[in-house]
Amino acid sequence: MALAVLELKQVSKFYGDYPAVQDLSFSVPAGCLFGFLGPNGAGKTTSLRMILDILRPTSGSITILGADSAARVRDRLGYLPEEKGLYKKMKAWAVIAYFATLKGVPTAAAKKRAHALLERHGLGQFAEARTEALSKGMAQKVQVLASIAHDPELVILDEPFSGLDPVNQGVLEELVLDLKARGRTVIFSTHVMQHAERLCDHLLVMARGRKCFEGSVDDARRLLAPRVQLRARGDLAPLRTLPGIDALSELTPGEWEVRLRPGTDPQSVLAGCFTLGLPLTSFEATRPSLHDVFVHLVGAEAREAGR
Amino acid sequence: MRRTLLIAQREFLENVKTKGFWLGILLFPVLIGVSALLPAFLARKATPVRTFVVADATGLYEPLIVAAAEADGRRARERAPATSTNVPSESTVRPPADEVHSRFRRVPLPPELAGNLEPGILEARLRPRLAENGTNALFAAVIVPRGFGPGSTNALHFWCANQADGSLRDLVERTLTAEFRRQEYARLGLDASVIQRTEALRIPIADLNPTKAAGSERVGLADQLTQWAPSLFVYLLWVAIFAVSQMLLNSVIEEKSNRLIEVMLSSVTPTQFMMGKLIGIAAVGMVMLSAWLGSMFGVALWQTQSAAQAAAGSGAGEIAQALVSLLRGSWLLPAFAFYFACGYVLYAGVFLTLGSLCNTIKEAQNLMGPMMLVLMVPLFLMPFIPRDPNGPLASFLSWIPPYTPFVMMNRVAAHPPVWQVIGTSITLLSFIVLLLWACGRIFRLGILRTGQPPKFRELLRWLVGKDHP
Structure with a gap:
C-alpha cells in the first residue's frame, strides 16, 4: 500500500454524552479515491470536520499529510462542505480566486487560475457573473473549483453530487477522476451508491458513529452471498441437496432464487442442475450491487435512526 | 497576517x-445641510399666514393689535437671512419684501357681521368659520368685550382652533399687557419712558477662566x-x-x-x-x-x-x-x-x-x-x-x-x-x-x-x- 496521506486512530467525538463518532480508525493511501459512505446521521460530516480540524476530537489522533493537525497543512488541503453556499454578490472568478489566495496562492496567479478553471469546465462565459445569478448546478461547480483552485494534494468533498442533475454528476465524476489521474488523493462522502461503485478504490461505511466496513468495492460485494436466478418447468427443490446452497425460494411460480454460501461458484449450481436433470429454461448469476451491500450493512440502523 | x-x-x-x-x-452631509437650511426655508416659505379678525367693543385696542401684527412682519423681514454673495459688499442684500410676509394678517369682519352686534351673537356666527379648514377659514378671532380695561374683570375672548401655535395669542397678550401697564403708570402719574429705560438696564458681565494663561483669561467662543x-x-x-x-x-x-x-x-x-x-x-x-x-x-x-x-x-x-x-x-x-x-x-x-x-x-x-x-x-x-x-x-x-x-x-x-x-x-x-x-x-x-x-x-x-x- 502507498504511503498514507491520512490516518485516524481511535477517534471519538462526544457532544455531551451523545457519541457522534466512536472509535474510528482508518487510513487513506496516497493517490486513492476514497469513498465515505453511510446513512444520514452516521457521523460522516463530523468525521470530515475533525479531519479538517474544524472540530476537535474528544479522543484519538489524526495524522494528515504527515502533520498532527490540518491547521498546519491547510494550504495542501481542499474542502467542499456538505451545505453549499457562495458569496452572493461576488463574481464567479473572484470567489475562486479569493479562496485560492486564502490558501496561499499569489493574487495574480489566483486570478489567472480561476479563469482557466472556469474555461476548462465550461463556465468561461459565466466568469464575470455574480454567483447569485448562477443556476444551482453551476454554483456548485464553481464551489468545487474554488476548493481545488490551489491544486491541493488531498481533496475532501462532502456530498459533492447532491443536488446535481445526471449530466452535471457526470461532469463532476470526470473532474474527480482527473484529480486522481494527476496523483491527488480524493476523499468524498456520499449516500448515492452508484458514484461510489464507479469511482472508489476504497470504501468506508459508517453507521451510528461507528465504522462498519472498510475495504475495496469487491471486498464489499463479497460480504453478500452471490445469488442465482433460475427459471424452470417443474420443482427445483432437489437443488437443496447440493453443497454451497444456503437457501432456495420460489419467488413466483416457475421462478426461483438461490442464495449461495460465500465463496461458492455459481457455475456449480448450473452443473448441479445438469447432474440432477432439472429442466432449466434460464440461468442468471447476479453480483450483489453496492446498494444491496449498503442496505445489508446499515439498513437496520438507518431505519432505526430515522424513526 | x-x-x-x-x-x-x-x-x-x-x-x-x-x-x-x-x-x-x-x-x-445632506442631512446636516438640510437641518441647517430647512428651518429658515420653512420659516420663509412654509409657515401659513394666520388670518384673524378683531371685534373691539371698546374701539381702543384694535389699532394696537393691528400695529403689533404689522411690526411683527417688519421684524421678520429684517431677520430674514441675507442672500450670501461672494463679492464683498457694504450692504447685504435682503430678499424683497413680498417674499418675507408677515405671519399674521388682520382681515376685516365680513360685512354681514360688521356693525355693533352683541358679542354673543357675533361669536356664534364666527364659530363655523373658525372651526372650518378651507381657504376661507379664519385662524383666530379676538373679541374685546365692552368695558375691557385695567382693573376690569371682563376677559378678552381669544377664539382659535389651533392650540399648538400660540404665537398670535402671545402677541395679543404682550401688546395689551404693555398697554394696560402704560395706562396704569399714567394713572399713577409715573413717566412711562423713565420706566422703560429703567427696565432696559443690564449688568455687565465678563466670563473669566482661571485655567487659562494670565492676560487671556477672557472666555471667548x-x-x-x-x-x-x-x-x-x-x-x-x-x-x-x-x-x-x-x-x-x-x-x-x-x-x-x-x-x-x-x-x-x-x-x-x-x-x-x-x-x-x-x-x-x-x-x-x-x-x-x-x-x-x-x-x-x-x-x-x-x-x-x-x-x-x-x-x-x-x-x-x-x-x-x-x-x-x-x-x-x-x-x-x-x-x-x-x-x-x-x-x-x-x-x-x-x-x-x-x-x-x-x-x-x-x-x-x-x-x-x-x-x-x-x-x-x-x-x-x-x-x-x-x-x-x-x-x-x-x-x-x-x-x-x-x-x-x-x-x-x-x-x-x-x-x-x-x-x-x-x-x-x-x-x-x-x-x-x-x-x-x-x-x-x-x-x-x-x-x-x-x-x-x-x-x-x-x-x-x-x-x-x-x-x-
Whole structure:
C-alpha cells in the first residue's frame, strides 16, 4: 500500500454524552479515491470536520499529510462542505480566486487560475457573473473549483453530487477522476451508491458513529452471498441437496432464487442442475450491487435512526 | 497576517460596493445641510399666514393689535437671512419684501357681521368659520368685550382652533399687557419712558477662566467650543458604531447561513477570520467617518473664508473659525482617535460575536435590543457630562469600560486628573483584551453552531469550561 496521506486512530467525538463518532480508525493511501459512505446521521460530516480540524476530537489522533493537525497543512488541503453556499454578490472568478489566495496562492496567479478553471469546465462565459445569478448546478461547480483552485494534494468533498442533475454528476465524476489521474488523493462522502461503485478504490461505511466496513468495492460485494436466478418447468427443490446452497425460494411460480454460501461458484449450481436433470429454461448469476451491500450493512440502523 | 488582511480586504471591498455605504456617506452631509437650511426655508416659505379678525367693543385696542401684527412682519423681514454673495459688499442684500410676509394678517369682519352686534351673537356666527379648514377659514378671532380695561374683570375672548401655535395669542397678550401697564403708570402719574429705560438696564458681565494663561483669561467662543466640541466627537463615535454594527452582524450571518464558514475555517483560523472582519469593517467605518469629518471640515473652512471676505463676520463664520483653529492646533484629535479606536474595537467585537451566535438576521435583531440599550446610555448622559466634566457622575462612568471612550472624550477638554486618564485607559485596554479573548472563544464555538442561539448560561460554560468545538 502507498504511503498514507491520512490516518485516524481511535477517534471519538462526544457532544455531551451523545457519541457522534466512536472509535474510528482508518487510513487513506496516497493517490486513492476514497469513498465515505453511510446513512444520514452516521457521523460522516463530523468525521470530515475533525479531519479538517474544524472540530476537535474528544479522543484519538489524526495524522494528515504527515502533520498532527490540518491547521498546519491547510494550504495542501481542499474542502467542499456538505451545505453549499457562495458569496452572493461576488463574481464567479473572484470567489475562486479569493479562496485560492486564502490558501496561499499569489493574487495574480489566483486570478489567472480561476479563469482557466472556469474555461476548462465550461463556465468561461459565466466568469464575470455574480454567483447569485448562477443556476444551482453551476454554483456548485464553481464551489468545487474554488476548493481545488490551489491544486491541493488531498481533496475532501462532502456530498459533492447532491443536488446535481445526471449530466452535471457526470461532469463532476470526470473532474474527480482527473484529480486522481494527476496523483491527488480524493476523499468524498456520499449516500448515492452508484458514484461510489464507479469511482472508489476504497470504501468506508459508517453507521451510528461507528465504522462498519472498510475495504475495496469487491471486498464489499463479497460480504453478500452471490445469488442465482433460475427459471424452470417443474420443482427445483432437489437443488437443496447440493453443497454451497444456503437457501432456495420460489419467488413466483416457475421462478426461483438461490442464495449461495460465500465463496461458492455459481457455475456449480448450473452443473448441479445438469447432474440432477432439472429442466432449466434460464440461468442468471447476479453480483450483489453496492446498494444491496449498503442496505445489508446499515439498513437496520438507518431505519432505526430515522424513526 | 496575510490571510487576515485578505479577509479584511474582501470585507472592505464588498461593503464599499454596496448602495448602503454610499447612501450613508452622502446622506450625512445632506442631512446636516438640510437641518441647517430647512428651518429658515420653512420659516420663509412654509409657515401659513394666520388670518384673524378683531371685534373691539371698546374701539381702543384694535389699532394696537393691528400695529403689533404689522411690526411683527417688519421684524421678520429684517431677520430674514441675507442672500450670501461672494463679492464683498457694504450692504447685504435682503430678499424683497413680498417674499418675507408677515405671519399674521388682520382681515376685516365680513360685512354681514360688521356693525355693533352683541358679542354673543357675533361669536356664534364666527364659530363655523373658525372651526372650518378651507381657504376661507379664519385662524383666530379676538373679541374685546365692552368695558375691557385695567382693573376690569371682563376677559378678552381669544377664539382659535389651533392650540399648538400660540404665537398670535402671545402677541395679543404682550401688546395689551404693555398697554394696560402704560395706562396704569399714567394713572399713577409715573413717566412711562423713565420706566422703560429703567427696565432696559443690564449688568455687565465678563466670563473669566482661571485655567487659562494670565492676560487671556477672557472666555471667548473658542473656549466654549473646546468644551463642547468633544460632544460632537462622542456623537460621531456613536453614529460610527451604530452604522457599522449592522454590517458586522450581517457579515458573519452571511457566512453562517451560506455555510461558507466551514470553507473559511478550513483555510484560516477563527481568530484570523474574526480579526479580518474587524479590520475590514473598521476600514469601512473609517472611510465613512473621514468623509463625514472631511465634509464638515470643508463646510467650516468655506464658512470661515466667506466670513473673512464679508466685512461683518456672521455668527456662523465666527463659530467655524473657532472650530477650525481648534481642530488644527490641539491634542483633542489624537485623544479622539485613541478613544474612537478603543470604543470601536470594543463594540465591534461584541457585535461580531453576537453575529456568530445567530443564523438569521431576525435572531440577530433580538440580540441587538439589549446592546442598543447599553449603547443608548452614553447618549442620554451626554448633556450632563460636559457641564460637570470632573464631577462624580463623569468620574464614575469613566471607570466603566463600555462607557470610558464616550465619557473620557467628553472630559479630555476639561483637564481631568492625570491618574484618572491613565487609570481608566489601562482599565479600558485590559477590558478590551479580555473581551476580545472571550469573544474569540465564543466566536469559535458560535460560528459552527446551527439552530437556536445559545442560552446565556451556555455561553458562560463556553467561556470557563473545557468545551472544544
